[in-house]
Amino acid sequence: MAKTLLEIAGLRKTYGAVEVLKGIDCAVHEGEVIAIIGSSGSGKTTLLRCINMLEDFQDGTIRLDGEEIGYHVEGSTRRRKSEKDIARQRALTGMAFQQFNLFPHMTAAQNVMLGLVKVKRLPKGEAHAIALKWLDRVGLGDRANHYPGQLSGGQQQRVAIARAIAMNPRLMLFDEVTSALDPELVGEVLQVIKDLAAEGMTMLLVTHEMRFAYEVASRVIFMNKGVIGEEGNPREMFVAPKTERLAEFLKTSSFN
Ligand SMILES: Nc1ncnc2c1ncn2[C@@H]1O[C@H](COP(=O)(O)OP(=O)(O)O)[C@@H](O)[C@H]1O
Numbered sequence: 001m002a003k004t005l006l007e008i009a010g011l012r013k014t015y016g017a018v019e020v021l022k023g024i025d026c027a028v029h030e031g032e033v034i035a036i037i038g039s040s041g042s043g044k045t046t047l048l049r050c051i052n053m054l055e056d057f058q059d060g061t062i063r064l065d066g067e068e069i070g071y072h073v074e075g076s077t078r079r080r081k082s083e084k085d086i087a088r089q090r091a092l093t094g095m096a097f098q099q100f101n102l103f104p105h106m107t108a109a110q111n112v113m114l115g116l117v118k119v120k121r122l123p124k125g126e127a128h129a130i131a132l133k134w135l136d137r138v139g140l141g142d143r144a145n146h147y148p149g150q151l152s153g154g155q156q157q158r159v160a161i162a163r164a165i166a167m168n169p170r171l172m173l174f175d176e177v178t179s180a181l182d183p184e185l186v187g188e189v190l191q192v193i194k195d196l197a198a199e200g201m202t203m204l205l206v207t208h209e210m211r212f213a214y215e216v217a218s219r220v221i222f223m224n225k226g227v228i229g230e231e232g233n234p235r236e237m238f239v240a241p242k243t244e245r246l247a248e249f250l251k252t253s254s255f256n
């Protein structure tokens, strides 16, 4: 069995008085591709954002490579780690969102280089070489000097993915990365994710693309109202759901 890379135990998150994650337990092994599915508002995005410490959380633990993310817990005291520690931990995960968030005044290569230079402090030449390598890997070797405005949505999303991967994360988080794309551009982005999965990248992937989840995921997690409603391998989940909730959800989603 591959080693456990991510371990979440008893994760609880509230916004004000509203509890949106109500005790999540989950372990992810190296090389696993986890598809996270579920209705809008079920807590999928919040879960990813907690893993990356873009959100504070009130209870439970998240461990990445054995290291506790975001908080020190000693006995009954729980303290947020220093911003410096959190920044270092955040760099262990890469994230891509529905919105690409590229800098419009920077070329594709400059967008990918930015974190390498500013966060990893690599010399520009080295950062540029890494950027070109990853742009090439996502099929954009000939677009390195284009600005986002000169690229299609699918190409921009591939730049955003290259930017995250170039930082050499231990874990990739994808949050509905194809939801803002025209249908004809979805395939090229999913193919990039498929290639990364085939190369052994560990990933959590929130998606509405049920067919894609079925094909690529090693395991599927169904989020329902802040808890894991059901999980299993794609075949079990999509072909023989155990819970009524999942069966209902699949009926209303686009698995065909
Ligand atoms: N910044 C926020 N402030 C208050 N409530 C929020 C915030 N972000 C999300 N929520 C609420 O948390 C719940 C889970 O949201 P989210 O994680 O975005 O769900 P999903 O990604 O599954 O659609 C929803 O009820 C949403 O309204």
Ligand SMILES: [Mg+2]
Pocket (backbone or CB within 6 Å): 044, 045, 046
């Ligand atoms: Mg979401």
